[in-house]
Amino acid sequence: MISIVILGTGNVAKHLYDAFSATNQVKILQVVGRSEDKLLVYSKHTEVCLDYGNIKEADVYLIAVSDDAVKEVSQKLIDKKGLVVHTSGSCALDILTPIQRKGVFYPLQSFTKNKKVDFKEIPICLEAAQQDDLFILEDLAHLISEKVFNISSEQRKTIHLAAVFVNNFTNHLYQIGNEICDDHNIPFELLHPLIMETAHKISVLNPHEAQTGPASRGDQITITNHLRLLENKTHKEIYSLLSNSIKKDYEQEL
């Protein structure tokens, strides 16, 4: 049995709480947060605590707060004997210094309030300052996920950058598609199946093979028509830049 304390009450904290609660090899001793309201949901089954000076002794402390607050929260754990880990994709391991038993437990997923996820499928990226602590994190991760990876702070930086492209920027393209539809009274839902299929396709083909559309086939007439149709200046710029980037990748093959 591994005993843990969760620090934070946001989406990552809640999803980790739910995942660990569903196993019988983890004892969640305490959830620590600053907001009484947000702690309410945990208080039925677990001890909750508003006072960062009153944190229990545990095997592992999971810091699941916003990136800006990781350092500050970790300072409250300097005297603890347990292993202190953060769950952030963009913070390095070193942010937890001077704590000696430190690590990272980063679930590579975008969590939304009240939207369940299948934790088994979520990659968990682990790092620890000491080898023994890495074993503890591996045990912990394997309890909730089938996809556990050892990832250095350097690699995690790269993953976070790639994630900005495939998650944040992709969502912005959905937003532009939504605006274009709204401007012409077309329900955006019409594009949902296409969006799902585009995402799903890369599990069968790599993105280079999966590429379709006017730019990849060098169809300049359609590109010109589309640019004419676009009214928003920024949308025009994005259309041009992405089309040119695709053309560069494919013109050798045409």
Place this chain on the structure above:
Amino acid sequence: MISIVILGTGNVAKHLYDAFSATNQVKILQVVGRSEDKLLVYSKHTEVCLDYGNIKEADVYLIAVSDDAVKEVSQKLIDKKGLVVHTSGSCALDILTPIQRKGVFYPLQSFTKNKKVDFKEIPICLEAAQQDDLFILEDLAHLISEKVFNISSEQRKTIHLAAVFVNNFTNHLYQIGNEICDDHNIPFELLHPLIMETAHKISVLNPHEAQTGPASRGDQITITNHLRLLENKTHKEIYSLLSNSIKKDYEQEL
């Protein structure tokens, strides 16, 4: 019973063939194509034909060929009494002129060879020059899909433009994410669950609400770090342009 002839042997043709074959209210009289090899797969259950001068009489002719070839193929059907429709998102209805009984039967999806799709969920966008013909297309569409829409050529142009953003450009962002991972020996599969969740999320939240990441929270430090990390000049430009576009959308809210 509606009798149809399918012209073309590409992905759209094959997926429509499979979908209509699974209903018992459609009789596929013939599949017409230029390649004997590609017709082979149909020939077990359906008459196939290489000769565009030898097309049977049918209620509906479905032209499922590449956009460039729609006009040319439609010329072979000028003397037919049946309804002639194309299946292209980017061609207007008028491309079928001088045919009088003409229409569009556009399944809004990106089809991949050998990858099954659930046709019930695919929006089918219909248009016809004559009202009676629209009813025929509605009957036909409802046999395979639960999502049937009347969409004018003008609206279809907009949908096609929006689809370039959410499908073609999104796939290109996946490609960039893939390259970034490859360059640092990180398996791109690590990002698949995130990609699926990003796509899935917009069925629960609209893309504006779903937006996360450094640009939407005005985190200039992370943006600067990411730009420094990117080596490819085009990737840098794309990162900057999309981040600035997101910032513009969110800076009022910060």
